[in-house]
Amino acid sequence: MEFLVVQEYLLDNDRGVLVARKRDGSPQITLVTAGVDAEGRVVISARGNTFKVKNLRRDPRVSMLIMGEQFNGSKYYQLDGRAEIIEQPEAVDMLLEVYRRRLGDDADPEESRRKIIDQERVLIRIEIGAVGPQRRG
Numbered sequence: 001m002e003f004l005v006v007q008e009y010l011l012d013n014d015r016g017v018l019v020a021r022k023r024d025g026s027p028q029i030t031l032v033t034a035g036v037d038a039e040g041r042v043v044i045s046a047r048g049n050t051f052k053v054k055n056l057r058r059d060p061r062v063s064m065l066i067m068g069e070q071f072n073g074s075k076y077y078q079l080d081g082r083a084e085i086i087e088q089p090e091a092v093d094m095l096l097e098v099y100r101r102r103l104g105d106d107a108d109p110e111e112s113r114r115k116i117i118d119q120e121r122v123l124i125r126i127e128i129g130a131v132g133p134q135r136r137g
Helices: 002-012 051-058 090-106 109-118
Strands: 015-021 027-036 042-047 061-067 076-086 121-131
Touching (some): 002 027, 002 061, 002 076, 002 121, 015 051, 027 061, 027 090, 042 051, 042 090, 051 076, 051 121, 076 090, 090 121
Antiparallel strands (some): 015 061, 042 121, 061 076, 076 121
């Protein structure tokens, strides 16, 4: 049930903080724009050469905080899971779907395809394993 709540929340709230693990085990923290795919997995577009991608390739364990636009008063959810990195060319159509879900008809598919390829983007796909505590104070 908690997974469904997070998945539904991600449909309208795409701001997140991704926590990967550096080589020494300490956290590597990154702001991300997240979505959810048709199977309910968290999806994130990233350049393939970023620290988050390098760290996730080495250690796929991930934690995330998903939040709304407002810092105070907004709902938020913590999740833990395992990340999978999908490379090009397989990632291109998946990323186009992520952009279409997020931007709707405002996304120009050909322009988006060009940017995805030129920027060497990959898809980070996270299978949600657990949803964290939801109680405050």
